[in-house]
Amino acid sequence: MRIISGDYKGRTIKAVPGMKTRPTSDKVKESLFNRIGPYFDGGAVLDLYAGTGNLGIEALSRGCDTCVFIDQSSQAVRVVKHNIKNLGIMKNTEVYRNDAKRALYIMGNRKRSFDLIFLDPPYAKEQLSNIVEIIEEQNLLTEEGQIVCEHHxxxxxxxxxQSFRKSQAVTYGDTGITIYTY
Structure with missing residues (x-):
């Protein structure tokens, strides 16, 4: 896997060993960022179900200021930490091992808000509508923010x-991308 554009363009990132994670392909990632950016003038990112940290790292490379990475797999958390250390971006990031729903409530209690939220759960465990409801309930998305859902x-x-409206929905082979805004 590689970073496609921005400050870290061309740098590679480590994958999580095994078949438990499904990293976003370069083709899908490039198309996705062309839809939501492609570059950013700052902003905070939440990469829920982070896996390798692929999407959050790409957003940082393209100009976002900070990213919180969350995954419930200890192996994925180790890979994310390796990738951000290798890129020298540890000061701009936070990495947590936690269940997605629990993490959203913790972020809400801390009064955190994000300009960009990536939701890329394992396809077999998709609960995207419920997760988006929690994001609104906890007031985690800024007024101009976007929620990017990757799904089958x-x-x-x-x-x-709730208050979010689907602004875009596209498919690339087996991958679907749905974007919500207020």
């Missing part, structure tokens, strides 16, 4: 989830 292409997410 056969999964169709609702047009509206």
């Amino acid at each position: 292409s056969e999964t169709v997410l609702p047009e509206d989830i």
Whole structure:
């Protein structure tokens, strides 16, 4: 895996060994960032279900200021820490091992808010609508923010989830991307 654009363009990042994670392909990542950016003038990112940290690191490379990476797998957390250390971006990041829902409540209690939230759960465990509801309940997305949901292409997410509206939905082979905004 490599970083496609920005400050760390061309640098490689380590993958999580085994078949438990499904990193976003370069083709999908490039198309995704062309839709949501492609570059940023600062901002805070939450990479929930971080896996390798691929999406959050790409957002940092393209100009976001900070990123919180969360994954419940200790192996994934070790890989994210390795990748951010290797890139020298540890001061701009926080990495936590936690369950996604529990982590969202903790972020809400800490009054955190994010300009960009990536949700890329294991396809077999998709609960995206419920996770998006918690994001709103905990007031985790800034007014101009975006929630990017990566899911199986056969999964169709609702047009509206509470105050969020689907702004874009595209498929790339087996991968679907749905973006929500206020």
